[in-house]
Amino acid sequence: MENLMDKIISLAKRRGFIFPGSEIYGGMANSWDYGPLGVELKNNIKNEWWKMFVHQRADVVGVDTALVMNPKVWEASGHLKEFSDPLIECKKCHSRFRADEMKGDKCQECGGKEFTTPKQFNLMFKTFIGPAEDAANTAYFRPETAQGQFVDFKNILETSRKKLPFGIAQMGKAFRNEITPGNYIFRTREFEQMEIEYFIPEPKKDKDWEKYFEMWLDEMKRWLKHLGISDKHLHYHDIPDGERAHYSKRTVDVEYDYPFGQKELYGLAYRTAFDLKNHADKSGQDLRYTDTETNEKYLPHVIEPTWGVDRSMLVAILEAYHEEKAPTSEKGEEDVRVVLKFPKWMAPVKVAILPLSKKEELSNFAKDIYGDLIKDFICEYDETQSIGKRYRRQDEIGTPYCVTVDFESLEDKAVTVRDRDTMKQDRIKISELKNYLSDKLK
Ligand code: ATP
Numbered sequence: 001m002e003n004l005m006d007k008i009i010s011l012a013k014r015r016g017f018i019f020p021g022s023e024i025y026g027g028m029a030n031s032w033d034y035g036p037l038g039v040e041l042k043n044n045i046k047n048e049w050w051k052m053f054v055h056q057r058a059d060v061v062g063v064d065t066a067l068v069m070n071p072k073v074w075e076a077s078g079h080l081k082e083f084s085d086p087l088i089e090c091k092k093c094h095s096r097f098r099a100d101e102m103k104g105d106k107c108q109e110c111g112g113k114e115f116t117t118p119k120q121f122n123l124m125f126k127t128f129i130g131p132a133e134d135a136a137n138t139a140y141f142r143p144e145t146a147q148g149q150f151v152d153f154k155n156i157l158e159t160s161r162k163k164l165p166f167g168i169a170q171m172g173k174a175f176r177n178e179i180t181p182g183n184y185i186f187r188t189r190e191f192e193q194m195e196i197e198y199f200i201p202e203p204k205k206d207k208d209w210e211k212y213f214e215m216w217l218d219e220m221k222r223w224l225k226h227l228g229i230s231d232k233h234l235h236y237h238d239i240p241d242g243e244r245a246h247y248s249k250r251t252v253d254v255e256y257d258y259p260f261g262q263k264e265l266y267g268l269a270y271r272t273a274f275d276l277k278n279h280a281d282k283s284g285q286d287l288r289y290t291d292t293e294t295n296e297k298y299l300p301h302v303i304e305p306t307w308g309v310d311r312s313m314l315v316a317i318l319e320a321y322h323e324e325k326a327p328t329s330e331k332g333e334e335d336v337r338v339v340l341k342f343p344k345w346m347a348p349v350k351v352a353i354l355p356l357s358k359k360e361e362l363s364n365f366a367k368d369i370y371g372d373l374i375k376d377f378i379c380e381y382d383e384t385q386s387i388g389k390r391y392r393r394q395d396e397i398g399t400p401y402c403v404t405v406d407f408e409s410l411e412d413k414a415v416t417v418r419d420r421d422t423m424k425q426d427r428i429k430i431s432e433l434k435n436y437l438s439d440k441l442k
Contacts, residue, residue, distance in 0.1 A: 004259045008317055009184060011338065015397050017041065017317070017348075018185065030181035030188050037397055038313075040348035040378065042192075045227075045312050046171055048345060049194050052223065053169055060167040060196060061160050065148025067173060068127065068139050073147050076282035077275060079124060082246040083143060087121035087179050090114070098179045125175040125189070141175035146304060149197040150275040154287055164289060164300055165212060167198035171309065183260050185310040192309035199289070199300035202273070209270055209301055213250065216268055216305045220254060227312065228319050228343045233257040234265075247274040256315050265315060266307045273299040316346060320398060340398030341421055344441050347398045350377040351437060354390050355405040358383050366405040369415065369430060373403075376434060377441065395420060401437060 012018040017038040021031030034042055054062045074080045086099035092112030099118040106113055125141040128134075142148070149156075149168040156168055171194040181187045198216065203209045217236075224234060239251040247269070254266040276299045280287040288297040317340065326337035344350070351373055355366035363383055370381040380399070382390050387404065394402050404416040404425075415433065418425045419440075428436050 004318070004321070005184060008321060011321075011340075011396060012038070012317065015393070017397075031190065032185050032188065037348040041316070041342075041346065042309060042313060044346050044348065045316065046192075046194065046309060048226070049171070049223070049307065050169070052226070053167075053196060053219070057167075059162070059165060060169050060198075061156060061162065062169050063149060063152055063156060064170060064172065065145070065152060067142055067175075068129070069142060069147065069151065071139050072282055073151055073279075074124065074140055076278040077147050077150075078246050078278070079140075079143060080122070083124060084120040084122045085179055086118035088115040088118050091116065096179055101180060121177075121179060123176045123178065125177050142173075143176050144174050144306075145170040145172050145193050145195045146197055146306070147275070149195070150279055153199070153276060153279075154285065157289065163292070165198060165200040167196045169194070169196045171195070183258070185314050186258065186260075186263070188310065194307040194309060196305050197271075197275075198303040198305070200303060201291075202298040202301055209303065212303045213268065213270055216303050217252060220266060220268060220305055220307075223307070224254070226343070227316055228341075228346070229256070229315055230319060233315075233319070235262060245269065247271050256311075258314070258318070265311050266305070268306070269304045271302040271304050273301050275302065276300065316342065337392070337395055339395040339420060342398040344400045347400050348378065349380045349394070349397060349399045350401065350441055351379045352390070352394045352399050352402045353379060353381045353405065354387060354394075354402055355383050356387060356407070361410065362405060362407060365410060369403065369405065369433070373434065373437070377437060391418065401440065403433070 009018075013020075015037060016035035019033045019035050020027040021033050022028040050062065054060050087096055088099045088102070089096050090107035090110060090112045091114040093107060093110040095107060095109040097108070107115070124143055127139055127141065128137045129139045130137055148170055153168070156162075172192060173190060174193050175190050178187055178189050181189055198212060200209055200212045233256055235255040235257075237253045237255050239253060244251045249272050250270040252268045253264045254268070255262050256265040276287050279285075280299065287299060289300050290297050320340040320342045322339050322341055324337045324339060326335040353366055353370040353373065355362045357363075366383070367381065370379055373379050380394075382393070384390075391402060398420070400420045402418040402420075404418065406416070409415050409430070413431070414427050414429050416425050417428050417433075417436065
């Protein structure tokens with residue numbers, strides 16, 4: 001039996017969601033490209049996130065900062081010193097592994113049993129600015145979006161005139177020279193993050209930050225529900241002392257039951273004033289916040305919820321994937337219906353327009369309907385192959401509604417709308433079609 005990951009990887013390739021990167025050159029290990037449907041799905045997820053956490057919250061503003069920043073940023077943040085994983089090397093085949101992720105005591109490549117002692121491997125992606133490749137021109141691709149929010153904190157505070165508590169959101173690419181990338185788009189060296197740095201008053205008492213931490217944990221749960229992720233696949237893991245990132249006083253990892261095991265999906269961390277303090281020290285700038293009521297000046301503390309875009313895509317597809325017994329075909333064969341039951345807001349295509357025949361009078365009529373619907377919805381027009389095969393394709397890409405145009409449509413000015421999940425068909429007047437679809441897609 002083909003396992004679920006293989007099925008998803010194959011469907012995503014076949015239908016244009018996700019392709020292996022640089023495939024015509026034999027690919028590049030663990031790099032993936034998002035195809036026409038993949039990029040729609042990804043944009044829907046990113047836009048929905050932005051809407052939920054930036055547009056629909058008065059206390060969060062957005063930013064979009066550079067991928068390559070002044071290297072001093074990474075000295076201050078501690079990434080140059082601390083952002084590393086323990087690396088070991090098999091003495092026989094020289095394959096390298098993350099020491100903390102070793103399964104058993106044998107090399108997964110050659111079965112060798114002897115390894116070098118673990119050494120810390122920095123995950124920062126190095127590059128050079130300008131023509132000279134020397135230390136003075138060394139720079140790094142950002143390993144997280146978060147530092148942009150800290151570095152721009154003062155500019156944003158002054159221009160947005162926000163009062164604490166408030167957040168700065170950013171989404172975009174991050175780069176990590178992972179020792180063991182893999183599991184499809186779960187761990188890659190180039191990926192996207194959506195992060196909020198939520199600045200809170202300096203805690204007067206030990207636990208003053210906790211209510212904000214709980215608020216963001218609830219917000220993350222709200223998002224997961226919206227994404228269609230079932231509670232039974234989710235776990236909230238409080239990371240114990242000694243295992244947290246160098247900057248964090250409390251971290252909760254949101255973990256998901258992937259087909260390859262229970263692993264991190266998102267994270268929530270209390271970063272204290274660690275970042276602002278280090279940037280203030282290193283840059284010599286005053287990054288303190290002035291309380292307008294008390295005139296007190298202090299460095300705000302930070303709660304950071306962080307979401308991986310690619311992992312969001314992966315879990316959205318895993319949750320949406322269903323195999324159902326299809327109605328027995330005309331030839332009497334039993335069939336399996338593969339359907340991606342995305343929440344409707346997430347589906348890359350909302351409506352497919354399918355004329356039953358390619359005859360000009362019908363296809364012109366159907367194209368007019370398509371031309372009108374496309375002003376309001378992402379639509380696909382498809383007149384090739386049998387109607388059964390076309391339904392199958394739309395089910396596989398998760399299109400919530402198929403509009404079938406038949407010869408009767410020319411007479412009664414009505415079409416048949418098929419619902420992806422129930423497969424129920426409604427005959428709808430063309431004059432009412434837009435309203436009908438708008439209501440259903442709300
Ligand atoms: P992991 O323990 O899986 O290495 P992490 O704890 O290092 O992850 P964070 O630094 O908390 O991850 O990054 C925030 C989010 O970015 C993660 O929750 C995840 O969704 C995403 N992410 C991190 N590394 C990768 C990667 N290599 N590929 C894809 N997404 C990633």
